[in-house]
Amino acid sequence: MEAGNSCGEDCCVKVAVNIRPLIGDEKLEGCKDCVTIVPGKSQVQIGTHSFTFDHVYGSTGSPSTAMYEECVSPLVDGLFQGYNATVLAYGQTGSGKTYTMGTSIKDVGYQTGIIPRVMNALFSKIETLKHDEIEFQLHVSFIEIHKEEVRDLLDPSLANRQDIMAANGGKVNNVSSLGGKPPIQIRETSNGVITLAGSTEFSVKTLKEMADCLEQGSLSRATGSTNMNNQSSRSHAIFTITMEQIRRRHCNDANNLNEECMTPEEEYLCAKLHLVDLAGSERAKRTGSDGLRFKEGVHINKGLLALGNVISALGDEKKRKESLHVPYRDSKLTRLLQDSLGGNSRTVMIACISPADINAEETLNTLKYANRARNIQNKPIINRDPISNEMLKMRQQVEYLQAELCARGGGVSFDEIQVLKDRIAWLEATNEELFRKLNEFRNRDGGGAIEQYETNSKVHPMKSEGLKRGLQSIESSSDYQMSDSSDSGDIIDEDTAKELEHTYLQNTMDKELNELNRKLEQKEANLNSFSKATYLLF
Numbered sequence: 001m002e003a004g005n006s007c008g009e010d011c012c013v014k015v016a017v018n019i020r021p022l023i024g025d026e027k028l029e030g031c032k033d034c035v036t037i038v039p040g041k042s043q044v045q046i047g048t049h050s051f052t053f054d055h056v057y058g059s060t061g062s063p064s065t066a067m068y069e070e071c072v073s074p075l076v077d078g079l080f081q082g083y084n085a086t087v088l089a090y091g092q093t094g095s096g097k098t099y100t101m102g103t104s105i106k107d108v109g110y111q112t113g114i115i116p117r118v119m120n121a122l123f124s125k126i127e128t129l130k131h132d133e134i135e136f137q138l139h140v141s142f143i144e145i146h147k148e149e150v151r152d153l154l155d156p157s158l159a160n161r162q163d164i165m166a167a168n169g170g171k172v173n174n175v176s177s178l179g180g181k182p183p184i185q186i187r188e189t190s191n192g193v194i195t196l197a198g199s200t201e202f203s204v205k206t207l208k209e210m211a212d213c214l215e216q217g218s219l220s221r222a223t224g225s226t227n228m229n230n231q232s233s234r235s236h237a238i239f240t241i242t243m244e245q246i247r248r249r250h251c252n253d254a255n256n257l258n259e260e261c262m263t264p265e266e267e268y269l270c271a272k273l274h275l276v277d278l279a280g281s282e283r284a285k286r287t288g289s290d291g292l293r294f295k296e297g298v299h300i301n302k303g304l305l306a307l308g309n310v311i312s313a314l315g316d317e318k319k320r321k322e323s324l325h326v327p328y329r330d331s332k333l334t335r336l337l338q339d340s341l342g343g344n345s346r347t348v349m350i351a352c353i354s355p356a357d358i359n360a361e362e363t364l365n366t367l368k369y370a371n372r373a374r375n376i377q378n379k380p381i382i383n384r385d386p387i388s389n390e391m392l393k394m395r396q397q398v399e400y401l402q403a404e405l406c407a408r409g410g411g412v413s414f415d416e417i418q419v420l421k422d423r424i425a426w427l428e429a430t431n432e433e434l435f436r437k438l439n440e441f442r443n444r445d446g447g448g449a450i451e452q453y454e455t456n457s458k459v460h461p462m463k464s465e466g467l468k469r470g471l472q473s474i475e476s477s478s479d480y481q482m483s484d485s486s487d488s489g490d491i492i493d494e495d496t497a498k499e500l501e502h503t504y505l506q507n508t509m510d511k512e513l514n515e516l517n518r519k520l521e522q523k524e525a526n527l528n529s530f531s532k533a534t535y536l537l538f
């Protein structure tokens, strides 16, 4: 996929905070609510700290419709215009990330989470646009990054894993032992697009098919019991929806019904939406002393630390201006999200927090982390496929050449070309006639007059001078002869008469030859301009 048009403005990463209500264990432990929202200000206060975000939602139960409408719906609309988008749910374990994203089918949030809402919105929008000569294709992939390995949650061979999970009480304690495909490789194309080599991508046609992918992948996800959440996601999960569009546009110009207008113009757009449910951000030791959980925690922290460093580098205006190194390669997570953070994507981070006072320290860390993300600037661009781009360029080139041809051919209309053709035909006929007359002269004179003329004019200047004089006498001869006939004055002898007649013939030939040359030159010039005109037209 190649970069297309920029939206023209840099867009900061939008950050929203979602505060879940106190839940079962917290209530049982008698936890107090330590987070307050400043009404009408999108501000959160914890202890003496105060943070302002783009949006703050909270304590009202299920992920609100307002959160979807304000934060995610614009990204879904952008997909239809070809803009990539990313939604990241960040926060400590048990803060409500999976619930908010809707990535667990066992949760109530699954019904109202962001991903189910996105899927509904996508299909209903496609339904309304279907009539407008737009063809859609949707693809889905679902991967997780677990202990710095990218795993394919839609790998058909992982279907067995659900049985193992069921036998294991729904918990997977050692994901690596469950088999499946080898880890997926993250690749970067020459134009900076990040791709996953070897991940399963399902083409989906219906909402049900897409929901099945989400369900299957959710079941395959690595979860485990932690001190803070007995159904904790131990990996970063990325559900990606890729939408391809072919838009056809027919020319409707009634005055211009030529062949080109019957050919539809096609535009190809392709955009992807990453929906990311990050693993818990808490310090590793808080999730449990058990070796496996601890190691997982270290890896999770490594990814989130790298994400934090990338966010810091991108959020620091000075560093950004100096184009300093952004450490995307420090973890699989940041590598995979490279083109979503500070890249060509529209990005929303939803910081999920628990209001319970026992989580105050982690909540403060989450708010600080999210606050840094607000400074990241992305440059969303429309993503067009390179072939489509090439076609667009070629079409523009053809249009330019057609306009150029019209402009240049503007001085030579078809009528004018016909006039030129007629003139050439006339010139050719005249030419033939002149040659015929010339030959007649030659035959009449036996070639002597012409030869004599040519010899005289080139070789014998003295004789030529004599002929000139002869010509002068011819010019006056008509008067003379007339007077001769009337007055019967001077008598011209036979030799002089012959010489005068000869000179007369030579003089006539001379004039005709000059005329012939002039016409031939003109014919040549006309032929030249005619062939130039036809070259420009065809």
Ligand SMILES: Nc1ncnc2c1ncn2[C@@H]1O[C@H](COP(=O)(O)OP(=O)(O)OP(=O)(O)O)[C@@H](O)[C@H]1O
Pocket: 019, 020, 021, 023, 061, 062, 063, 091, 092, 093, 094, 095, 096, 097, 098, 099, 100, 107, 108, 229, 231, 232, 233, 234, 278, 279, 280, 281, 352
């Ligand atoms: N807005 C909410 N309303 C009611 N219950 C919620 C809400 N958000 C989360 N919960 C409940 O809190 C518990 C923890 O939520 P969830 O599993 O989504 O947290 P998490 O941040 O994804 O945790 P982990 O990182 O360990 O996976 C769940 O039992 C969930 O049902």
